[in-house]
Amino acid sequence: DAGITQSPRHKVTETGTPVTLRCHQTENHRYMYWYRQDPGHGLRLIHYSYGVKDTDKGEVSDGYSVSRSKTEDFLLTLESATSSQTSVYFCAISEQGGGELFFGEGSRLTVL
Amino acid sequence: RKEVEQDPGPFNVPEGATVAFNCTYSNSASQSFFWYRQDCRKEPKLLMSVYSSGNEDGRFTAQLNRASQYISLLIRDSKLSDSATYLCVVRGNTGTASKLTFGTGTRLQVTL
Numbered sequence: 001d002a003g004i005t006q007s008p009r010h011k012v013t014e015t016g017t018p019v020t021l022r023c024h025q026t027e028n029h030r031y032m033y034w035y036r037q038d039p040g041h042g043l044r045l046i047h048y049s050y051g052v053k054d055t056d057k058g059e060v061s062d063g064y065s066v067s068r069s070k071t072e073d074f075l076l077t078l079e080s081a082t083s084s085q086t087s088v089y090f091c092a093i094s095e096q097g098g099g100e101l102f103f104g105e106g107s108r109l110t111v112l
Numbered sequence: 113r114k115e116v117e118q119d120p121g122p123f124n125v126p127e128g129a130t131v132a133f134n135c136t137y138s139n140s141a142s143q144s145f146f147w148y149r150q151d152c153r154k155e156p157k158l159l160m161s162v163y164s165s166g167n168e169d170g171r172f173t174a175q176l177n178r179a180s181q182y183i184s185l186l187i188r189d190s191k192l193s194d195s196a197t198y199l200c201v202v203r204g205n206t207g208t209a210s211k212l213t214f215g216t217g218t219r220l221q222v223t224l
Contacts, residue, residue: 042116042199042214043156090155099146099203099212103155 023091135200144203
């Protein structure tokens with residue numbers, strides 16, 4: 001399996017608090033992604049990165065920011081969490097940016 | 113109309129049966145197609161890419177029909193371990209995975 005880990009795996013927080021999710025890879029893949037998965041929706045892209053300090057928005061980026069200061073780490077930040085951001089968040093990596101992604105185990109976030 | 117549509121199921125089949133899922137997509141310019149498998153409360157994992165000529169991997173066969181804009185997945189000799197949700201993924205005509213669209217999945221339950 002690809003070396004990709006997410007932390008924390010579970011988090012419960014309150015509305016208005018900041019939250020940071022971390023994705024760490026040991027594969028040296030160029031591309032990294034953050035998705036969220038909600039019932040009734042397919043996986044939806046939040047942000048992605050195509051290199052260190054190179055990031056771009058996905059289809060559901062409002063309320064989220066990302067940073068990638070090293071190849072191996074991709075951080076997702078919710079500046080002020082809302083209940084609508086309760087979800088399962090998946091990080092994924094890709095060597096060439098095509099459709100073959102390797103996913104982390106997911107981070108389950110609950111915003112009360 | 114959703115960009116990628118799948119029958120959510122569940123498909124309940126006995127062990128040893130053959131089962132097929134279809135997935136329709138709306139963008140005729142879509143370039144690449146994939147099937148992912150997702151076990152309950154786990155991360156998605158790439159099952160197979162779908163090539164224009166169709167492809168087979170053991171008990172799994174994937175087909176692409178560009179004229180009718182659908183892809184299919186056929187599972188022969190179903191095993192209990194095949195029970196999962198199968199996600200159809202379509203990639204648009206750009207060079208990054210930012211254009212991946214995930215279906216909501218078809219749930220398969222294989223029973224004794």
